[in-house]
Ligand SMILES: [Fe+2]
């Protein structure tokens with residue numbers, strides 16, 4: 001599928017699980033915040049929200065990808081980083097887990113006027129999570145509530161070019177064999193619980209002039225390597241500038257971590273930035289294997305992929 005080569009993509013991490021003041025910056029590539037210079041403290045939370053700015057021939061478009069687990073971290077950090085809800089041109093929901101849409105209704109309520117929301121049709125299925133202490137959920141994202149709050153729902157199943165600039169992958173093709181998903185995640189269809197195949201999870205994909213792909217994931221339940229490979233297949237672009245998101249690895253065990261590391265080595269991206277649900281142990285392993293091109297995703301960090 002053809003998408004235009006953009007002049008730049010910037011991803012500002014509004015909400016993530018981590019903040020570490022000692023994580024280094026790379027001028028012009030990864031810019032960290034200085035907490036003492038912010039008007040209020042940032043908060044980390046178990047959730048994800050990215051502010052993605054696309055530069056297409058000088059015209060800027062701003063996408064909110066995921067809306068954190070709750071309005072509290074989302075609004076606190078938007079304010080701390082100097083952003084207003086009105087800046088956003090469209091929303092993308094990566095998948096139907098509440099740590100990615102918990103702040104969305106609150107976000108819509110703070111805005112005036114309609115706002116496009118892009119999401120997979122299967123995002124609305126009730127979702128559950130089995131823990132050693134029992135089940136959690138079901139959680140349901142309500143299409144009616146989103147519409148009433150001013151959301152213009154744009155649903156897809158397969159790949160979809162949005163805003164004439166970037167690609168949503170639709171249901172991710174699974175090709176690696178080792179990224180099988182975890183049995184603790186369930187969804188409900190017609191009152192029946194079943195293992196969640198995460199048909200709803202999709203990556204947002206951009207192409208930056210001279211740099212290659214930017215692949216942005218939420219939880220990466222279908223597997224981050226599957227997601228990147230599918231983005232390569234859909235766009236016909238093999239070179240990868242940036243892979244960013246939660247990778248959901250620690251919970252999958254050591255074999256999955258090692259196989260994913262091998263898959264990422266073969267893809268050979270310029271930069272990997274993982275956070276959210278990746279898990280501390282998996283993050284430390286990624287940091288060890290990729291000393292030069294892995295960085296931890298922290299709230300307030302800005303990642304810049306500039307064409308050239
Ligand atoms: Fe998540």
Ligand SMILES: [Fe+2]
Pocket residue numbers: 095097219221
């Ligand atoms: Fe998730």
